[in-house]
Amino acid sequence: MKKFRFHKMLLILMSALLLFAAVGCSGSKESSGGTSKDGKVKLTIWLWPGMGIEDQIKEYAAENNIEVDIQLAEFGDVHNNLTTALAAGSGAPDISAVEVKGIDKMKGSPEHFHNLLDLGADEVAGDYLDWKWRQSMTPDGKHLLGLPTDIGPQAMAYRIDLFEEAGLPTDREEVAKLIQTWDDYIKVGEQIKAKTGKAMIDSPGGLYSVVEGQGSEKYFDKDGNVIVKDNPQIKKAYELANTLIEKGLASPFNQWSPEWGTGMTNGDFATLLAPAWMMGFMMSNAPDAAGKWDITLLPEGSGNWGGSFMTIPKESKHPEEAYKLIKWLTSPEQQLVTFQKNGNFPSTPGIFDSEDIQNFTSEYFNNAPVGKIYAEAATQVKEIIEGPESIQIEGIIGDAITRVRDGQANKEDSWKTAMEQLDRELSR
Amino acid sequence: MSAKVELKSRQDLGVTKKTLKQTTRDHISGYLYISPFFILFGIFGVFPIIFTAYISFHKWNILGAKEFIGFKNYQMLFTDPIFWKALGNTFSIWIISTLPQLFMALIFAFILNQAFLKGREFFRLAVFLPNITSVVAVAIIFGAIFGQQYGILNYLLSFFGIDPINWRASVIGTHVSIAAMVMWRWTGYNTIIYLAALQSIPKDLYEAATIDGASKAQQFFHITIPMIRPMIIFTVILSTIGGMQIFAEPLMFSGAGGGAIKQGLTMTLYLYEEAFTRNSFGYASAIAWVLFLIIVGFSLINLFITKRIKSAE
Numbered sequence: 010m011k012k013f014r015f016h017k018m019l020l021i022l023m024s025a026l027l028l029f030a031a032v033g034c035s036g037s038k039e040s041s042g043g044t045s046k047d048g049k050v051k052l053t054i055w056l057w058p059g060m061g062i063e064d065q066i067k068e069y070a071a072e073n074n075i076e077v078d079i080q081l082a083e084f085g086d087v088h089n090n091l092t093t094a095l096a097a098g099s100g101a102p103d104i105s106a107v108e109v110k111g112i113d114k115m116k117g118s119p120e121h122f123h124n125l126l127d128l129g130a131d132e133v134a135g136d137y138l139d140w141k142w143r144q145s146m147t148p149d150g151k152h153l154l155g156l157p158t159d160i161g162p163q164a165m166a167y168r169i170d171l172f173e174e175a176g177l178p179t180d181r182e183e184v185a186k187l188i189q190t191w192d193d194y195i196k197v198g199e200q201i202k203a204k205t206g207k208a209m210i211d212s213p214g215g216l217y218s219v220v221e222g223q224g225s226e227k228y229f230d231k232d233g234n235v236i237v238k239d240n241p242q243i244k245k246a247y248e249l250a251n252t253l254i255e256k257g258l259a260s261p262f263n264q265w266s267p268e269w270g271t272g273m274t275n276g277d278f279a280t281l282l283a284p285a286w287m288m289g290f291m292m293s294n295a296p297d298a299a300g301k302w303d304i305t306l307l308p309e310g311s312g313n314w315g316g317s318f319m320t321i322p323k324e325s326k327h328p329e330e331a332y333k334l335i336k337w338l339t340s341p342e343q344q345l346v347t348f349q350k351n352g353n354f355p356s357t358p359g360i361f362d363s364e365d366i367q368n369f370t371s372e373y374f375n376n377a378p379v380g381k382i383y384a385e386a387a388t389q390v391k392e393i394i395e396g397p398e399s400i401q402i403e404g405i406i407g408d409a410i411t412r413v414r415d416g417q418a419n420k421e422d423s424w425k426t427a428m429e430q431l432d433r434e435l436s437r
Numbered sequence: 438m439s440a441k442v443e444l445k446s447r448q449d450l451g452v453t454k455k456t457l458k459q460t461t462r463d464h465i466s467g468y469l470y471i472s473p474f475f476i477l478f479g480i481f482g483v484f485p486i487i488f489t490a491y492i493s494f495h496k497w498n499i500l501g502a503k504e505f506i507g508f509k510n511y512q513m514l515f516t517d518p519i520f521w522k523a524l525g526n527t528f529s530i531w532i533i534s535t536l537p538q539l540f541m542a543l544i545f546a547f548i549l550n551q552a553f554l555k556g557r558e559f560f561r562l563a564v565f566l567p568n569i570t571s572v573v574a575v576a577i578i579f580g581a582i583f584g585q586q587y588g589i590l591n592y593l594l595s596f597f598g599i600d601p602i603n604w605r606a607s608v609i610g611t612h613v614s615i616a617a618m619v620m621w622r623w624t625g626y627n628t629i630i631y632l633a634a635l636q637s638i639p640k641d642l643y644e645a646a647t648i649d650g651a652s653k654a655q656q657f658f659h660i661t662i663p664m665i666r667p668m669i670i671f672t673v674i675l676s677t678i679g680g681m682q683i684f685a686e687p688l689m690f691s692g693a694g695g696g697a698i699k700q701g702l703t704m705t706l707y708l709y710e711e712a713f714t715r716n717s718f719g720y721a722s723a724i725a726w727v728l729f730l731i732i733v734g735f736s737l738i739n740l741f742i743t744k745r746i747k748s749a750e
């Protein structure tokens with residue numbers, strides 16, 4: 010041992026340490042599985058801020074003697090990190106929230122997730138809206154990736170002060186009666202523009218997404234063929250958005266920009282087509298506008314925007330415990346709790362008629378019975394096949410509308426550019 | 438303690454010599470000393486580069502199986518108008534941000550180096566401060582400054598009778614906005630580098646020039662700039678590499694797609710969008726490799742120019 014020189018040993022030790030440190034970076038972040046010191050099952054859970062379910066999870070953990078590690082990351086990051094972790098085969102959590110567009114991508118590779126049907130999800134299938142349930146199911150109906158959390162039925166938020174200034178009725182029933190079709194909507198918009206000088210809608214792209222969602226088909230037909238160019242509903246949605254732009258009824262703000270929030274507070278636009286989860290967003294982004302907004306139903310039926318699922322990645326060593334947790338969390342009772350606290354609308358129609366929902370009002374929205382309104386909107390939502398490329402296509406057409414709004418192209422050229430881009434991307 | 442160890446090891450020399458020659462042992466220990474870098478570089482540098490090259494010949498959505506498609510990704514890339522637009526945007530933003538930035542940094546450094554300036558330490562710190570702020574915070578603030586209706590810049594411009602400019606929508610407006618963020622963050626950094634270079638210039642050169650009646654401006658162009666040329670080249674290379682990889686600013690300002698006419702789409706943003714929005718990792722890898730080759734090409738040009746300048750001296 011003496012012969013083994015000290016500095017050599019030190020060197021080897023240091024190299025080993027360095028190597029260990031390098032490798033250890035990934036080792037120490039091992040997220041899934043594991044048992045804590047006192048023998049409790051430990052579940053790692055990935056969420057994004059604003060889901061509003063952390064407290065419920067902690068409550069469940071305390072009651073059921075398990076340990077939870079809730080890790081929050083930005084919405085986009087949760088999906089990217091999950092994709093990377095699944096591909097790498099390590100680092101995925103026991104439970105991860107996934108939004109509907111993310112689910113559509115993951116459905117192509119269901120082998121990365123525990124099949125919830127094997128864990129007994131069949132017994133709760135009846136609790137959820139059919140179309141929502143099928144969103145996280147593979148097309149063959151054999152593999153269920155996630156249990157539904159909230160849905161995003163759409164309604165119309167409108168500015169009471171602008172409607173009043175334009176000499177229009179402000180009562181939500183009367184507004185709904187006044188605006189029964191999109192043509193009515195444009196007529197009202199023209200009146201508001203003439204009397205107040207304000208825009209009718211925050212973003213023409215927002216109107217486009219709503220109208221396209223009111224059809225029976227969107228970008229893909231039942232056999233998976235792309236029908237963007239032939240679908241009359243898409244044509245209608247695009248034309249409507251352009252009519253709004255031509256008549257100067259659309260505000261120049263980009264959704265999610267800081268200016269958009271300012272416009273929301275100041276009343277630069279008279280309506281905002283809002284899914285249920287937008288309520289929470291408006292309250293936090295435009296707190297000073299409390300009482301100035303009201304909510305009513307959309308013309309020509311509702312549509313769905315967003316909504317999420319709770320999934321169990323295959324790496325989880327405790328799928329049974331994880332399943333019990335998400336089953337509890339997405340149960341009608343707990344979804345009601347989330348709704349009351351955060352505004353995320355439940356995906357369980359069984360409670361839509363309950364007094365808790367029907368009598369739920371929002372002070373911010375002039376005490377509108379938002380529970381009742383969104384419950385009705387939710388029943389109007391039709392099942393639509395999204396398809397794996399729906400985010401891309403939506404982005405391409407959204408860009409086409411923005412180009413027209415910003416005066417960079419006329420609507421025909423802009424549409425042509427969009428279709429060329431679509432062909433190129435889908436051929437890839 | 439180390440002295441003792443050294444003594445001991447010298448005594449031990451005789452014993453271990455039997456098994457290995459001194460030169461061989463020196464070689465081994467030499468390699469061992471440098472091995473940590475090479476091990477880490479291999480894992481985090483070489484392997485990803487090679488693996489990216491491998492993926493770029495496949496169609497891969499990261500979760501499913503890889504499908505070999507040969508050079509198809511590269512073929513599509515070179516006929517992809519959006520890629521060329523992204524390349525053009527990257528260079529445009531790079532030029533708009535780098536040239537004024539380096540020039541301003543030089544002037545700031547020159548001023549900071551003047552003897553008459555009081556509170557130099559404070560200014561040095563102040564000029565460097567933007568560099569350590571979070572880039573996302575910078576992008577949000579600048580996004581608000583360059584807003585169309587509620588942006589402070591358009592408000593100020595309105596005093597000069599200029600109509601509100603929709604910075605986000607136009608190509609040049611977006612490039613200027615993004616370049617402004619880059620300049621704000623990196624001018625101070627380059628100032629500090631130049632300042633260090635300035636302080637290494639012998640004072641007697643300036644004294645001689647002053648005696649000869651040279652003005653401050655003449656001193657700046659005929660003494661300062663030639664003396665710090667190596668540092669200027671260094672900062673040009675750094676800003677080139679940084680500028681080619683500009684990502685967070687356009688992402689925050691124009692969104693992941695780079696805007697409706699792709700006005701804010703840079704090469705790395707396009708790469709990110711392909712990989713993480715569209716999940717076409719093969720195509721993204723092809724973009725990464727082309728970007729890599731472009732940067733290598735630029736570095737070689739820089740090297741060539743540097744050598745020419747050195748030999749001219």
